[in-house]
Amino acid sequence: KQEVTQIPAALSVPEGENLVLNCSFTDSAIYNLQWFRQDPGKGLTSLLLIQSSQREQTSGRLNASLDKSSGRSTLYIAASQPGDSATYLCAVLMDSSYKLIFGSGTRLLVRP
Amino acid sequence: DAGVIQSPRHEVTEMGQEVTLRCKPISGHDYLFWYRQTMMRGLELLIYFNNNVPIDDSGMPEDRFSAKMPNASFSTLKIQPSEPRDSAVYFCASSFSWGPNYGYTFGSGTRLTVV
Numbered sequence: 001k002q003e004v005t006q007i008p009a010a011l012s013v014p015e016g017e018n019l020v021l022n023c024s025f026t027d028s029a030i031y032n033l034q035w036f037r038q039d040p041g042k043g044l045t046s047l048l049l050i051q052s053s054q055r056e057q058t059s060g061r062l063n064a065s066l067d068k069s070s071g072r073s074t075l076y077i078a079a080s081q082p083g084d085s086a087t088y089l090c091a092v093l094m095d096s097s098y099k100l101i102f103g104s105g106t107r108l109l110v111r112p
Numbered sequence: 113d114a115g116v117i118q119s120p121r122h123e124v125t126e127m128g129q130e131v132t133l134r135c136k137p138i139s140g141h142d143y144l145f146w147y148r149q150t151m152m153r154g155l156e157l158l159i160y161f162n163n164n165v166p167i168d169d170s171g172m173p174e175d176r177f178s179a180k181m182p183n184a185s186f187s188t189l190k191i192q193p194s195e196p197r198d199s200a201v202y203f204c205a206s207s208f209s210w211g212p213n214y215g216y217t218f219g220s221g222t223r224l225t226v227v
Binding site for chain 2: 097104
């Protein structure tokens with residue numbers, strides 16, 4: 001059974017810092033991995049999608065990497081801003097099904 | 113494109129009442145998913161449909177939960193009778209088939225409170 005773990009569960013940093021969020025998964029038979037952002041009381045917004053054959057994807061100040069063999073992904077946020085404060089969720093799409101399995105998220109607070 | 117549309121946004125009901133949550137997927141998407149989010153369990157997949165046909169309902173917690181997709185543009189998740197432990201945010205998501213950039217688009221969710 002696939003298990004997705006995100007560390008840390010919560011993170012508080014001053015504005016301007018570069019930071020890394022971690023995601024690990026137990027079953028490497030994945031089709032792709034997605035990073036989502038969730039603001040309080042809101043839905044999920046897709047940030048980046050990395051196919052299983054890719055190593056990384058970039059969008060603006062965000063960079064996500066994937067090491068499928070070791071079951072790890074990182075989300076790098078450069079020059080963090082208070083507007084980045086949200087919960088970040090990692091999810092893997094299983095190769096054998098259409099199920100997207102989520103981690104429990106990292107709650108990020110960027111202090112002005 | 114209006115995205116995935118869910119209604120209502122908030123629902124407060126009394127224990128024992130029937131609750132119906134609604135979802136309109138993105139036009140052209142052939143997969144539809146229902147998720148439930150709670151503090152304790154995070155995001156859990158309840159059921160998903162492909163071309164309006166239920167494919168996997170193994171995540172549906174009990175017989176009190178049922179889901180239908182009568183056509184490509186509409187799905188419902190029904191709870192009858194509702195219980196306080198059903199209180200959660202219910203998300204609907206849709207996706208277009210199977211491809212290298214396969215990804216989900218989520219609705220804004222329905223926050224259900226059963227008192």
